[in-house]
Amino acid sequence: MAFNIALHILSAVIWVGGMFFAHQALRPAAVQVLEPPLRLELWVQVFRRFFVWVWLSISLLLITGYWMLFSWFGGFAGAPLYVHLMQGGGLIMVCVYLFVFFVPYRGLKQSVIVQDYPKAGAYLNVIRRLVGFNTLLGLLVITTAAAGRYL
Template structure:
């Protein structure tokens, strides 16, 4: 069980921590220092590097989470409400990420390749809003997952 919990925590830290850094540190600096063409190219490359880690985090979170639920606790009916809530919010986060990855992120890369900075800016803005939602959900999941058993 310690391996599963460790993998679960590492995956959550990578995903949520990456969003926290990108949204609250990188975004304001990039917006202040870079003109739209460079800013859009920067974000396209940042997402190119970060999103494979999110995919890996999703696989680890699902694998380790279900391993803990079923192999350790014996199923969904044996875990507390906080685990159900953590799973639900995690699945919502994954759905939002899938949308980001297959829709605005793909279109952002296409706009950057065409040097269509207006379209790219619109897609980046859409991604920004969705990542803000996912960041809030991720922080809630962390609170529920770590403190929910005590509520």
């Protein structure tokens, strides 16, 4: 259990903390300092690296989460409300990430390769909104997960 929960929380920290940093610190700094072609190239390289960690975090979150759900609470019926909320919020976050990865991120990469920067900027805008949404939801899920048992 100790090992499971540790992996679970580390995965949540890496995923949600990484999104928070990208959205709240790196994005405004990049807008201030870099012109669009370089800025868009930067984001492709940032996502290329960060998304490897997101795939790993999501896999570990789901494996450890469902492992605890079944071994600790004996399945869905025995799980308290805050675990259901965490699971529901987590699944929405995963769906949003899958959409980001397979649609606007793919479009961003292709547009940067052919140097269509206005189109790349539009894709990046979609990613920005969805990552903003997932960051907020992630913070909410962490709050619910951590405070839930004391309510």
